[in-house]
Amino acid sequence: xxxxxxxxxxxxxxxxxxxxxxxxxxxxxxxxxxxxxxxxxxxxxxxxxxxxxxxxxxxxxxxxxxxxxxxxxxxxxxxxxxxxxxxxxxxxxxxxxxxxxxxxxxxxxxxxxxxxxxxxxxxxxxxxxxxxxxxxxxxxxxxxxxxxxxxxxxxxxxxxxxxxxxxxxxxxxxxxxxxxxxxxxxxxxxxxxxxxxxxxxxxxxxxxxxxxxxxxxxxxxxxxxxxxxxxxxxxxxxxxxxxxxxxxxxxxxxxxxxxxxxxxxxxxxxxxxxxxxxxxxxxxxxxxxxxxxxxxxxxxxxxxxxxxxxxxxxxxxxxxxxxxxxxxxxxxxxxxxxxxxxxxxxxxxxxxxxxxxxxxxxxxxxxxxxxxxxxxxxxxxxxxxxxxxxxxxxxxxxxxxx
Amino acid sequence: xxxxxxxxxxxxxxxxxxxxxxxxxxxxxxxxxxxxxxxxxxxxxxxxxxxxxxxxxxxxxxxxxxxxxxxxxxxxxxxxxxxxxxxxxxxxxxxxxxxxxxxxxxxxxxxxxxxxxxxxxxxxxxxxxxxxxxxxxxxxxxxxxxxxxxxxxxxxxxxxxxxxxxxxxxxxxxxxxxxxxxxxxxxxxxxxxxxxxxxxxxxxxxxxxxxxxxxxxxxxxxxxxxxxxxxxxxxxxxxxx
Ligand SMILES: Nc1ncnc2c1ncn2[C@@H]1O[C@H](COP(=O)(O)OP(=O)(O)O)[C@@H](O)[C@H]1O
Ligand SMILES: [Mg+2]
Numbered sequence: 001x002x003x004x005x006x007x008x009x010x011x012x013x014x015x016x017x018x019x020x021x022x023x024x025x026x027x028x029x030x031x032x033x034x035x036x037x038x039x040x041x042x043x044x045x046x047x048x049x050x051x052x053x054x055x056x057x058x059x060x061x062x063x064x065x066x067x068x069x070x071x072x073x074x075x076x077x078x079x080x081x082x083x084x085x086x087x088x089x090x091x092x093x094x095x096x097x098x099x100x101x102x103x104x105x106x107x108x109x110x111x112x113x114x115x116x117x118x119x120x121x122x123x124x125x126x127x128x129x130x131x132x133x134x135x136x137x138x139x140x141x142x143x144x145x146x147x148x149x150x151x152x153x154x155x156x157x158x159x160x161x162x163x164x165x166x167x168x169x170x171x172x173x174x175x176x177x178x179x180x181x182x183x184x185x186x187x188x189x190x191x192x193x194x195x196x197x198x199x200x201x202x203x204x205x206x207x208x209x210x211x212x213x214x215x216x217x218x219x220x221x222x223x224x225x226x227x228x229x230x231x232x233x234x235x236x237x238x239x240x241x242x243x244x245x246x247x248x249x250x251x252x253x254x255x256x257x258x259x260x261x262x263x264x265x266x267x268x269x270x271x272x273x274x275x276x277x278x279x280x281x282x283x284x285x286x287x288x289x290x291x292x293x294x295x296x297x298x299x300x301x302x303x304x305x306x307x308x309x310x311x312x313x314x315x316x317x318x319x320x321x322x323x324x325x326x327x328x329x330x331x332x333x334x335x336x337x338x339x340x341x342x343x344x345x346x347x348x349x350x351x352x353x354x355x356x357x358x359x360x361x362x363x364x365x366x367x368x369x370x371x372x373x374x375x376x377x378x379x380x381x382x383x384x385x386x387x388x389x390x391x392x393x394x395x396x397x398x399x400x401x402x
Numbered sequence: 403x404x405x406x407x408x409x410x411x412x413x414x415x416x417x418x419x420x421x422x423x424x425x426x427x428x429x430x431x432x433x434x435x436x437x438x439x440x441x442x443x444x445x446x447x448x449x450x451x452x453x454x455x456x457x458x459x460x461x462x463x464x465x466x467x468x469x470x471x472x473x474x475x476x477x478x479x480x481x482x483x484x485x486x487x488x489x490x491x492x493x494x495x496x497x498x499x500x501x502x503x504x505x506x507x508x509x510x511x512x513x514x515x516x517x518x519x520x521x522x523x524x525x526x527x528x529x530x531x532x533x534x535x536x537x538x539x540x541x542x543x544x545x546x547x548x549x550x551x552x553x554x555x556x557x558x559x560x561x562x563x564x565x566x567x568x569x570x571x572x573x574x575x576x577x578x579x580x581x582x583x584x585x586x587x588x589x590x591x592x593x594x595x596x597x598x599x600x601x602x603x604x605x606x607x608x609x610x611x612x613x614x615x616x617x618x619x620x621x622x623x624x625x626x627x628x629x630x631x632x633x634x635x636x637x638x639x640x641x642x643x
């Protein structure tokens with residue numbers, strides 16, 4: 001039998017029973033669409049997180065107190081016990097490293113902010129004028145913390161957009177005095193709204209000079225030192241230099257954890273990449289179910305078409321021809337289902353992107369390919385048994401059946 | 403006389419039903435020359451269909467040999483037998499056995515499709531066959547849109563489209579009324595006049611009498627093998643050599 005004839009014959013056989021064919025294609029399509037949409041979601045989550053991290057600033061080397069076991073970034077280490085303080089002097093010392101462009105110390109704590117009887121709890125970040133550049137933040141109003149001696153600092157504060165709205169409403173915030181903890185600060189700037197981000201939400205942050213923050217929290221240690229390398233290539237040397245400087249300053253002991261943004265990104269990338277694969281695997285189970293459906297439907301088809309199979313044999317069809325006809329039919333049904341599923345899946349992902357523009361829900365190419373390939377493979381694999389059963393039918397008995 | 407087209411010798415076919423055995427065919431020895439017109443008759447269950455299936459290579463004997471055009475076909479592989487069926491044998495069934503989703507033209511083309519004949523060639527031959535069997539304006543009708551007689555004409559066109567040497571018809575008029583049945587028989591006899599060996603299973607005596615040679619089966623055995631020339635029948639019980 002010619003290939004073209006085989007395909008046409010299988011197509012006619014498939015379209016001969018509309019309902020059965022439509023249900024089967026739908027089942028396959030749902031499986032493939034599930035793979036496409038779920039991997040689009042998972043991969044979208046991965047991209048979203050990566051984007052968020054990239055937004056923190058580029059070429060970043062982050063120093064945190066305490067030695068992490070792995071040396072890499074581990075979300076569990078975000079709060080580490082502090083064997084030795086990471087001090088403002090440490091941070092200042094890092095400025096001398098050749099590969100380092102900017103350094104911003106960061107002390108963090110919570111406190112209360114109040115103005116005109118309104119009061120709320122806030123996250124307070126103590127830092128220096130470099131912070132805004134290192135973290136790539138933008139101001140909506142006013143200016144950032146002024147440059148000056150890190151160990152002193154004027155009583156000025158920069159507040160997040162949300163804090164501004166809550167404390168001042170429609171009133172002017174710039175130049176107003178606020179009470180943070182037991183100190184009074186003058187509001188000199190308002191950060192531009194950024195929306196929900198990873199880690200620190202800058203919309204609900206109050207930024208004050210690092211020395212004042214340490215005094216407020218009665219602590220000498222920093223939460224982080226943010227180091228910006230002078231270029232992308234300088235990240236590795238900067239890390240090495242930072243490591244060496246801090247080791248010397250800490251009596252030869254390596255008691256800080258230094259992570260680069262690349263490492264953070266790589267870890268998250270890996271983590272969320274694994275999630276995508278896992279999700280794809282779960283979605284693929286629905287494809288296996290669809291495969292079993294293919295087998296069932298094809299078995300029913302063989303039973304219904306027993307007389308036809310007997311006839312084909314009488315007309316000179318070999319077992320192989322009959323097997324191929326049924327396999328082709330299974331493959332065509334699977335392929336049609338896979339294509340429909342692709343269309344549905346892409347439409348679903350597009351809808352998600354439409355509804356949540358910030359969320360890049362795009363199915364990765366490998367998942368699309370794997371989804372279609374799995375659909376075809378399961379369709380064929382589960383089509384083999386019915387096809388062989390058809391090929392082995394006894395012609396005389398098959399013809400006798402009606 | 404040259405070698406006969408069909409030579410059966412000592413054919414046995416036994417069906418096992420649980421513990422019991424059914425001897426559907428017993429020591430059948432028979433030879434049929436090319437171009438013969440043969441009727442196989444006998445009561446229901448006498449083994450007529452079993453014999454025809456065997457002749458059509460749809461079934462294998464448990465013992466004995468079957469030579470088709472001088473070649474032993476019982477030892478052929480299933481695929482080789484399929485090829486012989488495709489090239490040399492045409493079947494006509496009592497219940498027509500048309501594929502319901504295919505049109506008349508497509509049903510007629512089916513053996514050529516299976517044999518891998520090019521579409522252009524197929525189209526030509528199908529058009530000719532439609533003309534020969536008066537089905538030109540039924541070409542695109544599906545079987546359920548055809549009368550019984552038309553269906554059987556489609557089936558005969560299909561059986562002959564590969565120009566087989568033998569046409570095997572198992573009760574071809576069994577599902578037809580008398581006049582339609584006669585029309586179908588005339589078509590088959592027309593084929594025989596064209597040189598095709600025609601073997602018709604029937605239990606209709608009148609129909610059987612039209613054949614030049616009649617086999618009478620009884621309990622799986624060949625009871626009579628008589629040659630008749632236009633009604634007068636010189637009987638001979640001796641199995642042909
Ligand atoms: N597949 C089978 N299994 C068991 N017995 C069968 C089978 N086919 C035919 N037979 C038996 O063989 C005998 C001959 O059957 P068959 O050739 O169909 O008779 P006929 O066509 O003359 O009516 C019958 O007794 C029938 O029951
Ligand atoms: Mg019968």
